[in-house]
Amino acid sequence: MIPLDQLPKGKLAVIEDIDSDQLPLKLIEMGCLPGNKVSLIQKAPLNDPLYLKIDESHLAIRKESAQHIFVRLSK
Amino acid sequence: MSLNIALLGNPNTGKTSIFNKLTGLSQKVGNYPGITVEKKKGICKLSNTTKAHIIDLPGTYSLNASSIDESVVIELLLNKNNKDYPNVAVVVADVENLKRNLLLFTQVKDLGIPTMLLINMSDQMKRKGITIDIPMLEAKLNTRIALVSIRENKGLDLLKELLINYRELSVKPTIKFEDIDQHYFDHLKNTFPDQQLYKLWLLITQDINFAKIERKKIIDSIDFKTQSERNLKKLQQKETVKRYQFINNILKNTLVIDKESATDFRSKLDRILIHKFWGYVIFFLILMTIFQSIFDWSSIPQDFIDSTFASLSEQLKIRLPEGVFTSLLSEGIIPGLGGIIIFIPQIAFLFLFISILEETGYMSRVVFLMDRGLRRFGLNGKSVIPLISGTACAIPAVMATRNIENWKERLITILVTPFTTCSARLPVYAILIALVIPQGSFLGLNYQGLMLMFLYLVGFGMALISAWILSKTLNIKSKSYFVVEMPNYKLPLLRNIGITVWEKTKTFITEAGKIILAISILLWILASNGPGKDFSEAEQIVKSNHKQLNGDALSNKINSHKLEHSYIGILGKSIEPLISPLGYDWKIGIALISSFAAREVFIGTLATIYSVESNAEETIKNRMASEVRADGKPLFDLASGISLMFFYAFAMQCMSTLAIVKKETNSWKWPMIQLVGMTLLAYFVAFLTYQILS
Structure with missing residues (x-):
């Protein structure tokens, strides 16, 4: 299990766990929930923010939020 | 018969296009009392006998508000005494993000308001390989659905028909709150037996202005709020999970997405537009083009306005009898009006460009590219839009800060935006530069042009420096939230752009x-x-x-x-x-x-x-x-x-x-x-x- 900000670009993963105290409810409502698929589409310079596809939403979030989302790489 | 309709939906679902299509130019834009969130209302004739007052609520992802714009939505939906309280709610969903859009739908329906679903952009379905079993989805959601395409002008008749018959819509809630936390919600229900459970829950969790007394009564009387914020959030999260379970179960049998046929237009464009190097080059070039064309295009109407008002003043002075009134008119009021109208061309052009950038989905990419850099100065990626708008006029620019959720970043953006070189400074700069900066050129660039460019940079630079100072000195604690949806690229709808430009310009004139x-x-x-x-x-x-x-x-x-x-x-x-x-x-x-x-x-x-x-x-x-x-x-x-x-x-x-x-x-x-x-x-x-x- 790795924090989402360390997910390599283009790889598909599944959200295993989230630290919901550290995440805005809005992000959770947009599909950032355990069990959903996530992939990293693009990183801005200095690796922040991150452009993700979570479930069916395309979102940009900051690295500090991504560090509280834990994912497992899909094979 | 006349009824109130509320249009709700996530941002980027084309909700406003639906509103524009239904109401045309009968729209009235006002403000919600006390705040400057725009309130858009319009009238639509549903049939010969039925007239509808439609209110276009600000885009929101859920009923749990995280910005002022969003809190307006809940305040209306919770307040039955409000004269705009809807007889029927239409949740506008985008066909590509049905699952996430349904989250809002279940929330609105749980409030006990007759709610129907509008699935928009149905013209995209074939291209994206999406099939929906509408009758089954209607049955499972216990609602009626209109499949609409504004571009192809389809589905609007059905929409009107469903709205006329809104009384047939079910008001049965979608989820059971007792499943989330039996103890907590049973307790809540027993304490306020005559109130609706979801409404109570929203009153407890939301920090909104609505009905302060009623809310206070609920919160003070019992220990529901003594649940720590952390626990409340946990419950909200459980609620969200519950809603998604409900939605996933339904979509499993009603929605098919054939991934093979989905085109990757988005990823191709994204590869260039948010490229680590080319992304910035393109943004810079776009900005240069915009400024260049604004100044070129607006100088003609501006000269015309200028000379018209000057000669109007002259004529009045000559034709009217001499006196206080003539003087007030020709030296006070007319030049004053001229001073306002002269800025309209630049402001209209700037908002033309900004709304094109927003409508196409490009603006979110700029926000993505700029966030890290601007954060260093205590700003937010979303501060880009106010800072650019500020080059036309600080007034609409300050209003454009409203979608920055973080209060501190929003406040700093508001405070520094007036440093950007607005159009009213230009005539002053122009005459002073012509007066004191010598003609001549350096490396092919003339001194006077360089000075003007320098002044623009000084404006932006000072905005950044003071933002940085403010971010270090303002002692405001607010969690930094940054969640930006990256919408699909779309061709802008001319009608939407026209209406945006008209509204922003009108705001400037009135404010x-x-x-x-x-x-x-x-x-x-x-x-x-x-x-x-x-x-x-x-x-x-x-x-x-x-x-x-x-x-x-x-x-x-x-x-x-x-x-x-x-x-x-x-x-x-x-x-x-x-x-x-x-x-x-x-x-x-x-x-x-x-x-x-x-x-x-x-x-x-x-x-x-x-x-x-x-x-x-x-x-x-x-x-x-x-x-x-x-x-x-x-x-x-x-x-x-x-x-x-x-x-x-x-x-x-x-x-x-x-x-x-x-x-x-x-x-x-x-x-x-x-x-x-x-x-x-x-x-x-x-x-x-x-x-x-x-």
């Missing part, structure tokens, strides 16, 4: 207009009255002192003498000791004071003081160039000219902006800080500049 007009009239009063004989007997005094003068030259001299001894002239003289270290005399002092209406008034005021015959820029410039100090040196030299430009770059000289900042921050504290801080900074910089250069 800035009334203040500029009021100050113009006030200044006219101060300039056309004065104490003592010097003012009342100006004509005789001038005539006896300048016997050789006659005709226009004489009346100009008289006007100038009057102005010198009017209240505003006295005011200008009284601040002279304060501004002479900056290189200015009392005449410039008067111009500085009148600039509080709008900065560009500077030029017109000087024209009057110097008793110039015509308002043509060339004449004013020549007259300014010949103005000398006591020692015979020109008044407008490099030192005083640049000092003045810096003063205009930094000083807070716009009452309309202060008024809008007061509205947006809901306190006089922040506009006062802006006024004092910026003006002191301007004074200090102008002082240093003059002392060093002279």
Whole structure:
């Protein structure tokens, strides 16, 4: 299990766990929930923010939020 | 029959296109009481006998608000006494994000409002390989669905028909709250048996203004709020999970997405537009193109407006009988109105471009690219839009900060936006540059152009520096939330852009207009009255002192003498000791004071003081160039000219902006800080500049 900000670009993963105290409810409502698929589409310079596809939403979030989302790489 | 309809939906679902299509130009944009969130209402004839009042609520992802725009939605839906309270709610969903859109749908339906679903952009279904079993989805969601395409003009008749028959819509809730936390919600239900459970839950979890008393009653009477915020959030999260379980179960059997046929237009464009290097180059080029075209295109209508108002003033003076009323009209009101209308071309063009960038989905990419850089200064990626809009006018720019969820970042953006070079500064810069910056060129770039570019950079630079200082000194705790949806790229709909441009321009005219007009009239009063004989007997005094003068030259001299001894002239003289270290005399002092209406008034005021015959820029410039100090040196030299430009770059000289900042921050504290801080900074910089250069 790795924090989402360390997910390599283009790889598909599944959200295993989230630290919901550290995440805005809005992000959770947009599909950032355990069990959903996530992939990293693009990183801005200095690796922040991150452009993700979570479930069916395309979102940009900051690295500090991504560090509280834990994912497992899909094979 | 007449009914109220509320349109709700996530941002980027084309909700506003639906609204525009249904209501056309019957729309009325107002403000929600106390806040400046735009309230859009319109009328639509559903049938020969049914009229609908449609309200287009701000885009929201859920009923758990995280910005002011979003809280408006809940406040309306929770308040049955509100005159806009809907008979029926239409949740607009985008066909590609059905799952996430249904989250909002289940929330609205749980409030017990008859709710129908509108699935928009159905024209995209084939291309994206999406199939939906509508009858089954209707059955499972216990609602009616209209599949709509604005581009193909499909589904609107069905929508109207469903709305007319809204009474047939079910109001049964979608999820059971007792499943989330039996103990907590049973307790809540037993304590308030006559209230709706979801409504109670929203009242407890939301920090909204609505019905303070009712909310207080609920929260104070029992220990529901004693649940720590952390626990409440846990429950909210459980609720969200519950809702998604409900939705996933339904979509499993009703929605098929054939991934194979999905095109990757988005990823191809994204690869270039948010590229680590080319992304910035493209953004920069787009900005340059926008500015270039704004200035080129708007100079023609602006010249026309300028000359029209000048000649209107002249004509009135000639045709109307002489007197106070004529003078008020031709010297107060007409120039005041002209000073407002002249900015319309630039503002309209800028918002034309901004709305194209937003409609196409490109703006979110800019937000993504700029967030890291701007965060270093205490701003947010979303601050880009206000900072760009500020180059037209700070008023709509300040209003554009509303979608920044983080209060501290939003406040800083509001406070620094007026540093960006707005269109009212341009005429002042233009005449001063022509006056004190020599012609000639350096590496093929002419000095005067370079100076103007430099002033733009100084504006942005000061905005960033002060943002950084504010971020270090303002002691406001607010969690930094940054969740930006990256919508699909779309071709913009002409109708939407037209309506946005119209609305923003109207906002400028009404918000800035009334203040500029009021100050113009006030200044006219101060300039056309004065104490003592010097003012009342100006004509005789001038005539006896300048016997050789006659005709226009004489009346100009008289006007100038009057102005010198009017209240505003006295005011200008009284601040002279304060501004002479900056290189200015009392005449410039008067111009500085009148600039509080709008900065560009500077030029017109000087024209009057110097008793110039015509308002043509060339004449004013020549007259300014010949103005000398006591020692015979020109008044407008490099030192005083640049000092003045810096003063205009930094000083807070716009009452309309202060008024809008007061509205947006809901306190006089922040506009006062802006006024004092910026003006002191301007004074200090102008002082240093003059002392060093002279």
